[in-house]
Amino acid sequence: MEKNYAVDLKNISKEYNDVTVLNDINLYIRKNEFLTLLGPSGCGKTTTLRIIGGFEQPTEGKVIFEGKDITEVPPYKRQINTVFQKYALFPHMDIFDNIAFGLKIKKISNDEISKRVKEMLRLVNLQGFENRSIDSLSGGQQQRVAIARALVNEPKVLLLDEPLGALDLKLRKDMQIELKNMQKRVGITFIYVTHDQEEALTMSDTIVVMDKGVIQQIGTPVDIYNEPKNAFVAKFIGESNIVDGIMHEDFLVEFCGKINNCVDKGFEKNEKVDVVIRPEDLEIVRPEDGMLKGKVTSVTFKGVHYEMIAKSEDTEWMIHSTIMKPIDTIIGMNVSPENIHIMKKVRE
Template identity: 70%
Template structure:
């Protein structure tokens, strides 16, 4: 149970999806399912294949190979208008010659819905997106955030089972973007429909999602809850891409014991070969500093930046420059010793 509603059985399934443009393989044998009522986010850097995946789900692209199923039915070759999905694009694609009401009503008029029902459904949508009283406004008179709400209302008024959102917050300023993250999540929970959201913004994905799908170079790297993606990254790419990380060469001496730059640290990982070279991932906020020699890694404060809720410090050791986040500031030039609790050390195999 999450967010006051229950995630249910799968509604959408992508089986062995590959998409090739000329000689460029954008999606490589992708397998993914999405559950009813789920807020799932496709996250990754530019060019990783997340928007292509969304367009395949929406019917705007056809896979080179593989199948797409909606509630068990093969929809691989169905056009967009025959799918129970609607899309909100980054650039909104609103009609400048139509007012707010008619923009939202457009899809209903195409379906020849009765005027009475159009009036009711559009007004309900305006209320849902906090635009009561905006019916007669021209699109050009709206702010970016208001235009985004109109685009969402236009998609939702058609009552899709799945709403696809392709970086819809990308054009908003930071404050409005954060407000809309909260609004979108509330909207999704109150409607109880499936949202599939695309973003390259890690914080956005962690804030809004039930499930995060991390992609890189057309391949799914990890699927999991935001907490698991952040705290238990499966490889160095994810650790580096999701938040900030110190990724260090280490030696796994034995189960639960790793060596970093000649210093031994207890950890919670096992199953590696004795003396196996590994990548050690430590988040900046998980490192503690001491001015007293505790036998751990020695260094000095190279730089200090105040970030509002914490200080960001870089600590120069003879082998590596660590990034550290702390609510306590140590002056530049201070000699310090770095320590980490076992639970905060993440060990992963090196990619060969």
């Protein structure tokens, strides 16, 4: 088997009482990469993680770890550790004992334990916190203890299930960067679960977008953002305008009654497609200069840009622009061919 893979999921399916929650998941996870499972609530992220961790058995398929089949191996014998959404720290133990817990079970010498706990505290930026109690720490600090406790066992893979979910926005942003840096420093594989697309885009080397127990797309953040494979991914990964279109021939698409140049090809003649245009790619121009025309129905200031909705016939266009047009203004909108993304229709 390929030696560069840490984990390899082969045809994994999972059913609960005849309901399929994972449907033929195939996924290679490279050593040292930061891979994120991203998707809406209930799409099967946690179940996938639990199968990798060994807390759940797949109904079908295999879990391969560094080339060996570990499907039947119990969690504690896998070189994989988990950080859960709730910190699950021991409240009656101080920070030192919380982090040292796994090492004490392994009967490692006290000197060695002491040294490794100190190293971990440095790694998660909590030097000198050894004797503090858990409840004297903030949520972010507690989560860092949980991460230190998992990393101190030197797992080859760390599973993180929405570990920042309970933190407020500002702290979450800081922790995203810290976690990413930590992963680079320790150089182990992180498999991260989130339903937050921004978080996934910020942190990941690879993003796996899931919906209804099926992998929709695997790619780098840039790939996923710029080249979403279908309308689900486009909608989920960022706010997008998605309209029906017809691909007349290569590089020529019709939508909203207009025929436009685009940069996509390889569709059947007159194939029905989804046309995706990101809000920041719609340029506001004078009504007579726009390939699209609409009336502004809503304006919201978002800090760096304005978010406006412009309505034209039965389509509402979302626009992100630093230029503000007041409600009821008739505006023109243009989009350049490379920003018109053509996607195959998803079959439900």
